[in-house]
Amino acid sequence: MVEQSSPQLDAIFHALGDATRRHMLRELAQGERTVGQLAEPFAMSLAAASKHIRTLESAGLIRREIRGRTHLCRLDPGPLASANAWLAFYERFWAQRLDALEHALRAEGPDPSKSSRKGDAS
Amino acid sequence: MVEQSSPQLDAIFHALGDATRRHMLRELAQGERTVGQLAEPFAMSLAAASKHIRTLESAGLIRREIRGRTHLCRLDPGPLASANAWLAFYERFWAQRLDALEHALRAEGPDPSKSSRKGDAS
Numbered sequence: 382m383v384e385q386s387s388p389q390l391d392a393i394f395h396a397l398g399d400a401t402r403r404h405m406l407r408e409l410a411q412g413e414r415t416v417g418q419l420a421e422p423f424a425m426s427l428a429a430a431s432k433h434i435r436t437l438e439s440a441g442l443i444r445r446e447i448r449g450r451t452h453l454c455r456l457d458p459g460p461l462a463s464a465n466a467w468l469a470f471y472e473r474f475w476a477q478r479l480d481a482l483e484h485a486l487r488a489e490g491p492d493p494s495k496s497s498r499k500g501d502a503s
Numbered sequence: 504m505v506e507q508s509s510p511q512l513d514a515i516f517h518a519l520g521d522a523t524r525r526h527m528l529r530e531l532a533q534g535e536r537t538v539g540q541l542a543e544p545f546a547m548s549l550a551a552a553s554k555h556i557r558t559l560e561s562a563g564l565i566r567r568e569i570r571g572r573t574h575l576c577r578l579d580p581g582p583l584a585s586a587n588a589w590l591a592f593y594e595r596f597w598a599q600r601l602d603a604l605e606h607a608l609r610a611e612g613p614d615p616s617k618s619s620r621k622g623d624a625s
Contacts, residue, residue: 387522394520400509403589410593458596465594467525468587471532474580 389441390467393460396440401425402433409443409456416452511563512589515582518562523547524555531565531578538574 396402405419420430434454437443441460446453518524527541542552556576559565563582568575 387525390525391520391522394516397589398513398516398520400513403509403512406593410596456593456596458593461590461593462597465587465590467519468583468590471528471578471580471583472587474532474578475584 389460389463392440393442393464396436396442397464399433399436402437405433405437405454406442406456409454413453413455416454419454511582511585514562515564515586518558518564519586521555521558524559527555527559527576528564528578531576535575535577538576541576 401423404422405414408414408419408422416427416430416434419434420427423430434443434445438445442457444455444457446455523545526544527536530536530541530544538549538553538556541556542549545552556565556567560567564579566577566579568577
């Protein structure tokens with residue numbers, strides 16, 4: 382009753398709850414990056430950057446490929462789609478606010494559904 | 504360069520990274536709940552439940568209203584819209600996969616855009 386594919390969603394949302402990791406994902410959205418390249422914009426050691434990268438890997442958000450002595454990271458967008466699907470349930474709530482506003486505005490103006498045209502049912 | 508309205512997103516995603524808190528939000532999607540009602544499905548003390556509720560409050564995801572001696576909690580969907588907006592940037596990546604599949608399927612079958620009908624430009 383309580384769970385909703387919890388362990389994976391826990392890991393995904395936890396990984397997203399940090400600006401450094403979100404920035405790394407934004408970087409990877411532009412293409413593959415080495416661990417060094419991902420660490421570069423931040424005042425942090427390679428070890429600290431690696432820890433963030435492992436968190437993203439655990440959540441399935443990035444894949445690491447070893448080419449020779451280089452570790453290349455790639456974005457895996459699949460888990461973001463899961464997070465998006467979870468949030469989609471709540472879309473009705475922020476959408477409802479917009480609907481309420483639209484109804485209020487329509488109640489004040491002429492009803493556009495009662496125009497003189499016919500046969501526009503498509 | 505690095506930040507993207509970070510503190511609020513940190514708090515929102517952090518709050519969502521826990522199954523208990525996600526379940527509380529799902530409960531609140533059905534209507535107002537007291538702290539006791541939110542704690543009920545879990546084997547946890549009111550103090551432990553209150554800690555989760557404070558985390559959700561800090562993220563702006565719920566509002567607490569005091570009516571007499573009762574603390575009533577209400578869902579505030581606004582911050583979920585922010586999280587959704589952050590994720591929307593990545594939608595192209597999981598959408599691209601579907602597009603690639605669609606193109607592959609179209610390349611194998613007849614092209615539906617070259618049908619014999621005319622005047623269907625609407």
